[in-house]
Amino acid sequence: xxxxxxxxxxxxxxxxxxxxxxxxxxxxxxxxxxxxxxxxxxxxxxxxxxxxxxxxxxxxxxxxxxxxxxxxxxxxxxxxxxxxxxxxxxxxxxxxxxxxxxxxxxxxxxxxxxxxxxxxxxxxxxxxxxxxxxxxxxxxxxxxxxxxxxxxxxxxxxxxxxxxxxxxxxxxxxxxxxxxxxxxxxxxxxxxxxxxxxxxxxxxxxxxxxxxxxxxxxxxxxxxxxxxxxxxxxxxxxxxxxxxxxxxxxxxxxxxxxxxxxxxxxxxxxxxxxxxxxxxxxxxxxxxxxxxxxxxxxxxxxxxxxxxxxxxxxxxxxxxxxxxxxxxxxxxxxxxxxxxxxxxxxxxxxxxxxxxxxxxxxxxxxxxxxxxxxxxxxxxxxxxxxxxxxxxxxxxxxxxxxxxxxxxxxxxxxxxxxxxxxxxxxxxxxxxxxxxxxxxxxxxxx
Numbered sequence: 001x002x003x004x005x006x007x008x009x010x011x012x013x014x015x016x017x018x019x020x021x022x023x024x025x026x027x028x029x030x031x032x033x034x035x036x037x038x039x040x041x042x043x044x045x046x047x048x049x050x051x052x053x054x055x056x057x058x059x060x061x062x063x064x065x066x067x068x069x070x071x072x073x074x075x076x077x078x079x080x081x082x083x084x085x086x087x088x089x090x091x092x093x094x095x096x097x098x099x100x101x102x103x104x105x106x107x108x109x110x111x112x113x114x115x116x117x118x119x120x121x122x123x124x125x126x127x128x129x130x131x132x133x134x135x136x137x138x139x140x141x142x143x144x145x146x147x148x149x150x151x152x153x154x155x156x157x158x159x160x161x162x163x164x165x166x167x168x169x170x171x172x173x174x175x176x177x178x179x180x181x182x183x184x185x186x187x188x189x190x191x192x193x194x195x196x197x198x199x200x201x202x203x204x205x206x207x208x209x210x211x212x213x214x215x216x217x218x219x220x221x222x223x224x225x226x227x228x229x230x231x232x233x234x235x236x237x238x239x240x241x242x243x244x245x246x247x248x249x250x251x252x253x254x255x256x257x258x259x260x261x262x263x264x265x266x267x268x269x270x271x272x273x274x275x276x277x278x279x280x281x282x283x284x285x286x287x288x289x290x291x292x293x294x295x296x297x298x299x300x301x302x303x304x305x306x307x308x309x310x311x312x313x314x315x316x317x318x319x320x321x322x323x324x325x326x327x328x329x330x331x332x333x334x335x336x337x338x339x340x341x342x343x344x345x346x347x348x349x350x351x352x353x354x355x356x357x358x359x360x361x362x363x364x365x366x367x368x369x370x371x372x373x374x375x376x377x378x379x380x381x382x383x384x385x386x387x388x389x390x391x392x393x394x395x396x397x398x399x400x401x402x403x404x405x406x407x408x409x410x411x412x413x414x415x416x417x418x419x420x421x422x423x424x425x426x427x428x429x430x431x432x433x434x435x436x437x438x439x440x441x442x443x444x445x446x
Contacts, residue, residue, distance in 0.1 A: 050076065180282070263333075364432070
């Protein structure tokens with residue numbers, strides 16, 4: 001047994017033992033690390049563990065940096081602000097002695113945790129401080145089986161990283177607001193957020209945004225843009241692309257939904273006001289009726305100015321119904337002609353977040369919290385989960401259109417169990433959903 005183990009080690013261990021290069025992973029007094037903003041910075045300070053640093057390497061000229069597994073923390077001693085020390089003669093797996101590689105150092109504040117996240121290289125964290133040094137090219141030290149090569153400090157010599165670097169805090173994210181102004185909508189954001197421009201899209205399922213041609217006007221220390229409601233729907237955000245690819249904390253927009261005479265099955269596509277009340281989302285239309293499905297029945301609401309506002313089925317005064325995104329409802333248009341409703345508000349989910357709508361077992365009247373239109377209701381960004389034996393009932397204006405998902409029949413089927421195209425989804429549409437079990441509906445922006 002001892003002989004066998006020795007043979008295994010000779011065959012599998014020796015290459016790793018002798019082919020691992022070493023580096024000095026610390027900076028010096030002329031390459032101090034600072035923290036701050038793009039316009040102002042100061043050397044890092046604080047007790048040891050306040051800041052972390054990671055060694056990233058790449059084949060020379062390839063610009064494909066990956067985490068080496070080597071980390072360090074700050075000195076934490078007064079008088080050595082801006083210094084970090086990961087130690088001398090640090091072995092680096094995969095870097096052979098005397099081999100040249102490109103190197104850079106990533107640094108971040110401790111509130112982001114002690115572990116380097118490779119995703120930060122393409123999507124910097126939205127909080128804390130994070131930064132990456134310039135690139136140096138250096139050779140690893142160590143014994144290669146024949147020669148012993150001296151260590152090169154990452155921040156030493158003509159080929160190393162020549163200067164310190166700044167760990168930047170994220171650009172503060174402004175909040176964009178939207179409000180009605182007659183037939184127009186007014187977008188506004190604080191003037192103290194400089195460098196941000198207004199962007200627009202009609203498709204939240206795409207990552208393509210264009211710069212709005214509208215020129216902001218300053219009103220009461222806010223940049224304001226007043227636009228007509230000229231499209232069926234538009235969505236807006238702020239972007240600061242010159243330095244940091246920063247965006248507003250939210251996305252706002254409007255969506256115009258058709259309302260024929262009689263009953264329509266709708267869902268509020270945008271969050272507005274304090275409670276998403278019918279009075280806050282623009283549904284105070286004389287004699288309008290709203291029916292919300294509840295426990296196999298309906299709660300009835302009507303807006304009747306002659307009774308002082310909102311009333312229930314007994315014509316008793318009541319509060320306006322709350323209709324947050326994700327809640328479906330029937331709306332009765334008392335007019336003999338079709339009309340439109342323009343919803344204005346905030347997109348749910350916000351950037352870098354996820355909608356989670358609980359889908360309890362049985363029937364529920366729901367709609368997509370995220371405002372988008374797709375030809376297949378299961379396609380992103382609507383992304384209704386496919387659950388065997390689930391049912392979707394949409395409204396034609398006079399009757400239900402039935403679809404069920406059944407893998408044993410090959411997918412979507414109609415009431416006669418014949419193949420059927422998947423149901424589509426339009427912004428502002430409500431539908432009945434039958435869930436044979438419990439599930440969650442999750443949505444996110446690209």
